[in-house]
Amino acid sequence: MGVLTIDDVAQALGVSKTTVSRAISGKGRISTKTRERVRQYIEEHNYKPNAVAQSLAQQKTFNLGLVCPIEYEIFNLTYFHRCMLGISEVASDHGYDMLISMVNGDDVANLKRIVENHKVDGVILTRTLVDDACLQYLKQSGIPFVVIGSTPDPEAVQVDNDHLSACCEMTSILIAKGCRKLFLAGGEKKNIISRTRAKGFCEAFRKAGLPVDDSWIYYDAEIRGLIPEILQRAVQEHADGIVCMDEKLAAAVVSACREKEIRIPGDLKLASFYDSEFLSNSVPAVTAVDIDDTKLGIVAAETLLRLIRGEQVQNQHLRNYQIILRESTT
């Protein structure tokens, strides 16, 4: 390879590689003159330190691991992509790169590999499950890691948006508009976030001094194809509205209502998590919670880097969401 090494630079300049190293890192005393000379040379000849060698010498990889569940579907992906964007920004700023580990359900083999092979200095998990295999593994591995999402596990450093409040707030808005009976079309039950939102849903009723029933909450609405069932019951029992945990569910509700000639918001109000063009362009436009996922990624990456440096960190509970009112809840 015709690539320059620090030795080449040192020889060309007639100094030792220590000097070159110092000129680059800024560490240690060095005269301004030599520093400039070195800087100029490496600039002109486009010398770049070999990251691998740096890694070996410093016992750091300058890589952050990012776990990407392969079962992520269309909507989760925009969430993931935005997180990734935030993480990438912060990582770049600190000379770090992102290594992706795709995990399939409970099979953490892929994650295990990058950790055991010392290919990353820390890991970010973008979701949390009940009995999360990745989480379990990361804990016992001893590597620094941060989860985006919540988990009852006190050992895990968590960065989360306050989904409980978000769902509570959105539900409260419907209640304030006169709704008394609402159904919650939920995501997967094994996903902690689904349960958190369900708690928020219930809390809204409690705060308003109104009754709620567990039977109003439907988990796994998507994979189990529950929307038709929920709608049917909504009609029978004269429910006032439906809260969906993601856009796909909301889209299903909208199109099912169209078929059954249920008017939104006339007969049924509708609100959903996770704002997107789909909800805003939908007919009718759907009220939704908008969350700044990039911010989540940024905070998670910053926290992880701090953790890697051995600094003390705390769980971060953000509240960076806003509810966008649209026609569906008029």
Add this chain to the structure above:
Amino acid sequence: MGVLTIDDVAQALGVSKTTVSRAISGKGRISTKTRERVRQYIEEHNYKPNAVAQSLAQQKTFNLGLVCPIEYEIFNLTYFHRCMLGISEVASDHGYDMLISMVNGDDVANLKRIVENHKVDGVILTRTLVDDACLQYLKQSGIPFVVIGSTPDPEAVQVDNDHLSACCEMTSILIAKGCRKLFLAGGEKKNIISRTRAKGFCEAFRKAGLPVDDSWIYYDAEIRGLIPEILQRAVQEHADGIVCMDEKLAAAVVSACREKEIRIPGDLKLASFYDSEFLSNSVPAVTAVDIDDTKLGIVAAETLLRLIRGEQVQNQHLRNYQIILRESTT
């Protein structure tokens, strides 16, 4: 760190680290007995070679770079995710990992970093633009790389699905059903794939001995919000159908038609690229081209690995798509 090194293993077993290295890699002559002894020890004590040290010694990173455009939107993401999945599979099988580089438009700084810092052995590009900055950079950098998509550049190794045929075929189906005037709602003009599809669109007419007009092709339909305009013209000029380059456009057509009370497929037929649940669950269900992106990723990764090994490779022109006929073209 209490992590085992090859030296620890060697000492514990009373052999040299060379022997241990050989037992692991399988290279060089070694007695079956000692090999087993070593294998067993590292198994029991869970020794894993330090990937960074291996990298330094072998002048390889065992990382593949994957470029992810930050402007990827909801639908591109599922494409990207599936490519990633295929790449990941192949990479894992060869002891490789994926490093993600997020690039913003023409700013290749992020890509440049991972290449110049020697953090990857090769790069995969998941789309091609006209005057693609990433492509330009990769070419001049000298690093092995593969693009998924087409480019007129003969120096770039390309793995592509045959979008020309796909679009031609889909258009031909509409023509066979009696359509004579179709509009093409296209993606971004700077995207080579958009132009390729447009060519396929025209070819279908040519093959059928029918006239086509350039004015039937609308690029940048999404960012320029052209759907209403296209629909209006379709009504005025009694067009027979619309071909969309992605689901988002198709969704826009469907909902706009509903508002304007244009019946699909009665008044207007509709076909779209890039099958998904959105098109199959849509009312009416939309005819679409389904592409196996994972396969694309697999082939791209295999090709890149071959390139890295210094083997001769060829452009791969896959034909792994199928057209799924649905109600919208009945």
Add this chain to the structure above:
DNA sequence: TTGTACGCGTTATCAG
């Protein structure tokens, strides 16, 4: 302020 020498954990070379 600068340079020497060694360590980081492996693989590869070349003797034995």
Add this chain to the structure above:
DNA sequence: CTGATAACGCGTACAA
């Protein structure tokens, strides 16, 4: 078949 020893490219005590 096995074992010293030298790379790989860089950081860093320690010495000058």
